[in-house]
Amino acid sequence: MGASSDYCGRFAPTPSGPLHFGSLIAALASYLDARANNGRWLVRIEDVDQPRAVAGADQIILEQLKQHELHWDGDIVYQSQRTDAYQRALEQLTAQHLTYRCECSRKQIKARGPYYTGVCREKQLAIENTAIRFRNDHPVLSFVDDLQGEVAIDPAFAAEDFVLFRRDGLFTYQLAVVVDDIEQGITDIVRGEDLLTATSWQINLWQIFAKRVPHFKHVPLALDPRGRKLSKQNHAPALRDDQVIEQLAAAMRFLHLQPKLTANAAELLSDAVMQWRTRDFPKTVQQDTI
Incomplete structure (x- = not known):
């Protein structure tokens, strides 16, 4: 550049x-x-x-x-x-039907395999004290890094419905970092x-926001x-x-x-x-x- x-x-x-x-x-x-x-x-x-x-x-x-x-x-x-900014971003994604609530614990997820497999996608949970995940329907499988060149991401990782809001009431890094970077120009x-690999998730949010x-x-x-x-x-x-x-x-x-x-x-x-x-x-x- x-x-x-x-x-x-x-x-x-x-x-x-x-x-x-x-x-x-x-x-x-x-x-x-x-x-x-x-x-x-x-x-x-x-x-x-x-x-x-x-x-x-x-x-x-x-x-x-x-x-x-x-x-x-x-x-x-x-x-x-900056929690208000993250809340607004989460509400925007929810309004676009790009989120859902998940009640799975880390232990349950780990028992099924290395990645979350969308167990709660269609449950339409409304209970509190649950995580909120991104509905990752269009995963980013590769991107160009100015140092690493073309980066290919494990499709199973890239397609995971990653967490935006944790069960303990905290916003995740994946959401916060994108919201901050966009707002700061x-x-x-x-x-x-x-x-490097988590960049695929973040690119997905960049493209939306x-x-x-x-x-x-x-x-x-x-x-x-x-x-x-x-x-x-x-x-x-x-x-x-x-x-x-x-x-x-x-x-x-x-x-x-x-x-x-x-x-x-x-x-x-x-x-x-x-x-x-x-x-x-x-x-x-x-x-x-x-």
């Missing part, structure tokens, strides 16, 4: 703990893509799953971004403050490839020595505030950029933006360490 003032990207962390090296890679990639295209770069706190949110983690994350000179445009948006989504689909770039994941993705659940260590240059340089190398020798983070990023304009990500990269 060429340089355009219409470009709008975002970094949207879950406030379940401080940023780690894997988070930095995703933040850096989305930041560089936005700046290389003369676009805006927004930060959104994805705390729609409130039980996962850790008090104060959002402020730690924002401070970590500042320490690494990853400065955003505009105001910070919190998903926990996001044109390009750069994030980790752990979200916006009649357009953004550009996607899913970057490879950093792995720990056991081959697991770096994550808070896997106890990935938090970024260190005394190793900003080293961490930025390591994230650049992971993305196959060449960090210049400098003690200035802003200068390092400026050079990285220039490199981003002329180079694309490889489809696979090896793990880097710091």
Whole structure:
């Protein structure tokens, strides 16, 4: 995608703990893509799953971004403050006969197989304390990713009637992320490839709500020595505030950029933006360490 003032990207962390090296890679990639295209770069706190949110983690994350000179445009948006928007979106889908209530527990679904098979589709349940699912009649079986190329999705996964509203009264990430991205005018989504397959579900909602689909770039994941993705659940260590240059340089190398020798983070990023304009990500990269 060429340089355009219409470009709008975002970094949207879950406030379940401080940023780690894997988070930095995703933040850096989305930041560089936005700046290389003369676009805006927004930060959104994805705390729609409130039980996962850790008090104060959002402020730690924002401070970590500042320490690494990853400065955003505009105001910070919190998903926990946007339930009215998600409710309106859910009501729109319901009015279009694209939802239904489901009383199946996770245990029941797992006992039947890897994917939900539409058991409650025709039950016309009206009871409360049930999940609300998307009636996925036109699954997205493939899409083009600007880094991964043509991505084919397992048809059974793509066609699953995924959850929009949970039994515990919370809206799901799948609904919230699309509603937020559309409202914020996001044109390009750069994030980790752990979200690659779920993109098919999100494209379905994009096509309903916006009649357009953004550009996607899913970057490879950093792995720990056991081959697991770096994550808070896997106890990935938090970024260190005394190793900003080293961490930025390591994230650049992971993305196959060449960090210049400098003690200035802003200068390092400026050079990285220039490199981003002329180079694309490889489809696979090896793990880097710091």
